[in-house]
Amino acid sequence: MKKYLIAAFIFISCGIQAQGFRPRVEDMHARKWQYMAEQSNLTPQEAAKVQPIFMEYEKAVWNVLEQNKKYFKKFKEEKRADSKPDFEEMNDRFVNIDIQKAQLLKSYYMKLKKVLPAEKIFNYFNAERSFRKELIKDWRGNRVHDNRP
Numbered sequence: 001m002k003k004y005l006i007a008a009f010i011f012i013s014c015g016i017q018a019q020g021f022r023p024r025v026e027d028m029h030a031r032k033w034q035y036m037a038e039q040s041n042l043t044p045q046e047a048a049k050v051q052p053i054f055m056e057y058e059k060a061v062w063n064v065l066e067q068n069k070k071y072f073k074k075f076k077e078e079k080r081a082d083s084k085p086d087f088e089e090m091n092d093r094f095v096n097i098d099i100q101k102a103q104l105l106k107s108y109y110m111k112l113k114k115v116l117p118a119e120k121i122f123n124y125f126n127a128e129r130s131f132r133k134e135l136i137k138d139w140r141g142n143r144v145h146d147n148r149p
Helices: 002-019 025-039 044-080 087-115 118-145
Strands: none
Touching: 025 044, 025 118, 044 087, 087 118
16 A cells, blocks of 8 residues: 555656646556556557556546545644544555555456456566656656755
8 A cells, every 4th residue: 555655656756846847647647558558568459458447447546545635634734733643544544545456456457357468467567567666766866866955
C-alpha cells in the first residue's frame, strides 16, 4: 500500500517539478501507458486491446486513492496540531485500500489474460515495475539538483 502511495506521490512530484504545475491525471496515465507499451514490446494490435483495460485499471486505482485523500489530509493536520489522530481508522483505511487495489489488480490481470499470452503479461508487469523505479530515480535526481531551501 505504501509503495503505491509513494509511487503516486513521486509521480505527481516529478510532474510538478519538471513542468512547474500540477499535471493532469490523464497526462500521467498517458505517460505511464506509453512507457509500458514500449517496454513490454506490445504489438500495435496488442496495444489497442490492452490500452482500454490499462486506462480502466489506472482510473479505478486513482479513484480509490482520491476517495481516501481527505482522510489522509485530516490525519496529517491532526498530527501537526498535536491532537491525537484516530489511528485505528487510519489503519483500517490502509488495509481496506490494499484490499480494494488487490481486487482491482486481480480483475485487471484476468482481463489481460484474455488478450495477451502469459509471457507478454509478465513483460508488461515488469515494465510497470520498471516505470516505478524510473520515477523514483527521477524524483531522487530532481531532489539532489534542487537548490531551493
